[in-house]
Amino acid sequence: MKTxxxxxxDLSKLDKLDISSSESDVYVGIDEDKxxxxxxxxxxxxxxxxxxxxxxxLKLLEQKNLINSIIxxxxxxxxxxxxxxxxEYVDGIDLCYANLKYQNEEIMNILLNVSKDxxxxxxxxxxxxxxxxxxxxxxxxxxxxxxxxxxxSIDRIPANTISRISLDYLKKNKKxxxxxxxxxxxxxxxxxxxxxxxKYFYDITDYDFYETKEKIKQLKDLExxxxxxxxxxxxxxxxxxxxxx
Numbered sequence: 483m484k485t486x487x488x489x490x491x492d493l494s495k496l497d498k499l500d501i502s503s504s505e506s507d508v509y510v511g512i513d514e515d516k517x518x519x520x521x522x523x524x525x526x527x528x529x530x531x532x533x534x535x536x537x538x539x540l541k542l543l544e545q546k547n548l549i550n551s552i553i554x555x556x557x558x559x560x561x562x563x564x565x566x567x568x569x570e571y572v573d574g575i576d577l578c579y580a581n582l583k584y585q586n587e588e589i590m591n592i593l594l595n596v597s598k599d600x601x602x603x604x605x606x607x608x609x610x611x612x613x614x615x616x617x618x619x620x621x622x623x624x625x626x627x628x629x630x631x632x633x634x635s636i637d638r639i640p641a642n643t644i645s646r647i648s649l650d651y652l653k654k655n656k657k658x659x660x661x662x663x664x665x666x667x668x669x670x671x672x673x674x675x676x677x678x679x680x681k682y683f684y685d686i687t688d689y690d691f692y693e694t695k696e697k698i699k700q701l702k703d704l705e706x707x708x709x710x711x712x713x714x715x716x717x718x719x720x721x722x723x724x725x726x727x
Contacts, residue, residue, distance in 0.1 A: 483544055486568065488561030496521055510571060518571040529707045530563065532642060536632045539639055543631065546606060551599050552628045572627045578615035586678065587623065590700045591725065593674055596626050597722035600670060604663040610634050611641030611661035613669040615677065635661040647672045647683060655715040667719045668711065675708055676723055700726050
């Protein structure tokens with residue numbers, strides 16, 4: 483992985499993106515090979531502990547034979563500690579906006595492919611934890627890409643955040659707030675259901691689900707798990723692609 487000195491970066495030549503992030507400022511710009519890249523500059527109050535964890539995760543990611551859909555930084559920015567990263571720019575839209583461009587059947591096919599890769603990530607001891615559709619990017623060919631990889635749990639190095647839907651689900655069911663493969667699977671199912679119904683999961687009524695599943699046939703395959711998730715914590719929940727036929 484390439485190392486870039488912070489002093490060699492001219493921020494005036496980068497465009498700052500309007501992205502809400504508690505840990506970094508995000509820029510887009512052209513690298514030395516004339517390719518569009520994303521630059522993440524970690525905020526000064528992040529702390530040496532978090533920066534050290536991110537550095538360790540970068541080392542682990544270099545050692546893994548990762549699936550292509552994970553966007554791993556191609557350079558770290560230092561001065562003298564890890565201050566930021568540079569990574570590939572994916573031209574497309576975040577998964578949370580997929581309904582603006584794609585039909586329901588196309589979206590479900592994308593989600594099924596994401597689910598299969600999520601299982602592969604889990605097999606590689608990578609847990610997303612902050613699993614939300616804003617961290618999954620869809621390119622112009624309907625391919626998906628996992629972003630913000632340094633916030634994940636990697637080989638037991640902990641994730642530094644957890645998604646809102648996971649947090650609410652675990653609190654509601656009086657479970658310990660932690661990253662786990664099962665909690666990733668639960669979050670992905672909750673997000674899928676609320677995406678198609680266009681309501682936050684805990685605002686969805688049984689009538690909402692019934693009405694929507696009559697219009698979106700793939701949602702019928704999720705009816706049983708929908709009620710199970712509403713009733714309580716589900717251990718060893720299936721992956722989405724194991725449920726939808």
